[in-house]
Amino acid sequence: xxxxxxxxxxAVLSACGQADFSEQEKRAIASLSLSALGELPHDPSNRFxxxxxxxxxxxxxxxxxxxxxxxxxxxxxxxxxxxxFQDDLALAEGVGTTHRRTMPLANAAxxxxxxxxxxxxSLWSQALDPIExxxxxxxxxxxxxxxxxxxxxxxxxxxxxPLPDLSTVPAHGSxxxxxxxxxxxxxxxxxxxxxxxxxxxxxGKALDAFQRTIxxxxxxxxxxxxxxxxxxxxxxxxxxxxxxxEGLRLFxxxxxxxxxxxxxxxxxxxxxxxxxxxxxxxxxxxxxAGIIEKLLADPFNCLGAFSxxxxxxxxxxxxMVTASPELERAFKTPSLRGAASRPPYMHSGQIAxxxxxxxxxxxxxxxxxxxxxxxxxxxxxRGRLALIAFLKTLDDDLSDP
Amino acid sequence: xxxxxxxxxxxxxxAVVGFMAWRMMAPPPADLDLSRERPTEAGIYQVxxxxxxxxxxxxxxxxxxxTVRLADGSPVEDAQVTIDGGMPQHGHGLxxxxxATGHQGEGRYLIEGVRFNMGGxxxxxxxxxxxxxxxxxxxxxxxx
Ligand SMILES: [Cu+2]
Numbered sequence: 001x002x003x004x005x006x007x008x009x010x011a012v013l014s015a016c017g018q019a020d021f022s023e024q025e026k027r028a029i030a031s032l033s034l035s036a037l038g039e040l041p042h043d044p045s046n047r048f049x050x051x052x053x054x055x056x057x058x059x060x061x062x063x064x065x066x067x068x069x070x071x072x073x074x075x076x077x078x079x080x081x082x083x084x085f086q087d088d089l090a091l092a093e094g095v096g097t098t099h100r101r102t103m104p105l106a107n108a109a110x111x112x113x114x115x116x117x118x119x120x121x122s123l124w125s126q127a128l129d130p131i132e133x134x135x136x137x138x139x140x141x142x143x144x145x146x147x148x149x150x151x152x153x154x155x156x157x158x159x160x161x162p163l164p165d166l167s168t169v170p171a172h173g174s175x176x177x178x179x180x181x182x183x184x185x186x187x188x189x190x191x192x193x194x195x196x197x198x199x200x201x202x203x204g205k206a207l208d209a210f211q212r213t214i215x216x217x218x219x220x221x222x223x224x225x226x227x228x229x230x231x232x233x234x235x236x237x238x239x240x241x242x243x244x245x246e247g248l249r250l251f252x253x254x255x256x257x258x259x260x261x262x263x264x265x266x267x268x269x270x271x272x273x274x275x276x277x278x279x280x281x282x283x284x285x286x287x288x289a290g291i292i293e294k295l296l297a298d299p300f301n302c303l304g305a306f307s308x309x310x311x312x313x314x315x316x317x318x319x320m321v322t323a324s325p326e327l328e329r330a331f332k333t334p335s336l337r338g339a340a341s342r343p344p345y346m347h348s349g350q351i352a353x354x355x356x357x358x359x360x361x362x363x364x365x366x367x368x369x370x371x372x373x374x375x376x377x378x379x380x381x382r383g384r385l386a387l388i389a390f391l392k393t394l395d396d397d398l399s400d401p
Numbered sequence: 402x403x404x405x406x407x408x409x410x411x412x413x414x415x416a417v418v419g420f421m422a423w424r425m426m427a428p429p430p431a432d433l434d435l436s437r438e439r440p441t442e443a444g445i446y447q448v449x450x451x452x453x454x455x456x457x458x459x460x461x462x463x464x465x466x467x468t469v470r471l472a473d474g475s476p477v478e479d480a481q482v483t484i485d486g487g488m489p490q491h492g493h494g495l496x497x498x499x500x501a502t503g504h505q506g507e508g509r510y511l512i513e514g515v516r517f518n519m520g521g522x523x524x525x526x527x528x529x530x531x532x533x534x535x536x537x538x539x540x541x542x543x544x545x
Contacts, residue, residue: 027545259521262518268496318514
């Protein structure tokens with residue numbers, strides 16, 4: 001009875017018009033609209049990033065199952081275009097099963113860091129990881145090079161110039177592969193390794209150019225926010241219901257969600273320990289803390305031989321935090337655009353529903369290691385429903401006005 | 402007895418929850434000193450900071466210029482400057498590791514690699530050491 005009373009009182013409170021938003025709330029709402037998203041950042045490490053031929057070649061490669069150990073896995077196997085470029089699974093299925101959940105790809109090009117732990121500092125360098133991951137494509141760079149020569153010569157050469165002579169390079173070889181492939185890699189001459197690596201980096205650069213074209217589309221929330229910013233009363237489907245408005249107010253206010261899920265992509269592009277529990281049976285996952293050395297030593301990073309950037313243009317890598325207790329079990333803040341229609345949630349799909357996500361934020365459990373950056377928030381039942389209703393306005397597949 | 406202990410623990414939990422929630426939700430203190438020019442703690446230096454290209458926006462990696470003078474106004478040309486900071490109300494540090502990357506003359510030091518990934522109250526602390534001594538100064542910034 002008391003609960004009903006409270007709910008009714010809140011409903012009355014939030015039933016007033018949009019004019020009720022404070023100036024600070026209006027600024028927060030405007031800051032979240034897709035209209036506030038700046039131009040796609042220039043990527044100095046990839047001079048082909050905005051080359052349309054590279055994007056077209058990248059699209060071909062994205063769907064090319066020939067770049068896998070079993071001939072059946074492409075990027076699109078896990079990043080399904082009709083499913084926001086993800087797969088709705090807790091753990092992805094490639095040649096094997098991964099330890100993390102597939103990430104959606106829209107506007108990934110805006111982020112300085114790729115993957116849940118940000119172990120890659122560009123989209124082109126990122127693309128080289130799944131191809132050689134035993135659980136994903138299970139392939140190797142020498143095999144990629146031979147495949148490009150055999151199947152994609154024309155497209156490749158039109159963008160990157162003549163392909164190297166690979167007649168002395170064995171069918172398989174990589175510093176990361178199985179012992180056979182690693183052995184073959186060690187036996188190559190340095191210039192042969194460089195030729196393969198360069199070709200491999202260019203494959204990544206084409207995949208980067210394609211993925212830069214994958215963008216978020218405006219949703220009901222954006223139409224609402226743009227009306228509020230223009231000083232108009234949102235009309236028709238752009239008007240949020242009382243419950244949705246209440247959720248928005250919580251999101252940008254008392255629930256502190258906007259601290260981390262901020263800006264038009266609803267992410268601060270940073271890493272936080274939020275106490276999400278590990279999945280029993282999977283290897284220890286320290287998140288950001290576990291990858292710093294690898295990132296600094298990565299030959300395909302911004303400062304490496306295959307990057308087109310000057311040192312001065314590699315600020316993210318040069319000034320990243322390399323040691324801090326805050327990196328322990330810290331994962332990248334995911335965008336919340338489209339999240340409502342693609343459970344499960346979190347870096348290894350630990351949380352099955354949005355309801356359970358809200359429970360997680362309300363309980364703010366102690367992490368198995370590191371320091372959680374979230375504090376418990378006490379939600380009323382209506383507050384929970386309101387936050388979920390708001391999240392659905394970021395997803396045109398789900399929101400029902 | 403056990404009940405009493407549990408009750409006590411529950412009370413403590415509630416108190417902690419209340420405290421944390423207050424900490425997170427609190428707006429920056431109204432009387433926060435937002436001046437961009439201040440003396441260091443022990444008064445050895447007078448330091449002024451300015452974004453290299455204003456205004457500062459949330460999320461973008463950017464640079465600042467810190468001008469370091471002695472109390473008498475003369476520029477300090479041979480200082481070592483290190484940078485630290487964070488959000489006092491959130492209990493976390495800076496998302497990047499900014500560095501003073503060069504002296505541009507007349508006591509002006511370029512600080513590269515600064516990012517503020519959240520809105521709210523930030524502190525930026527500069528530790529300065531030169532033959533004149535070691536001292537530090539903390540600036541407050543509020544990011545919208
Ligand atoms: Cu913060």
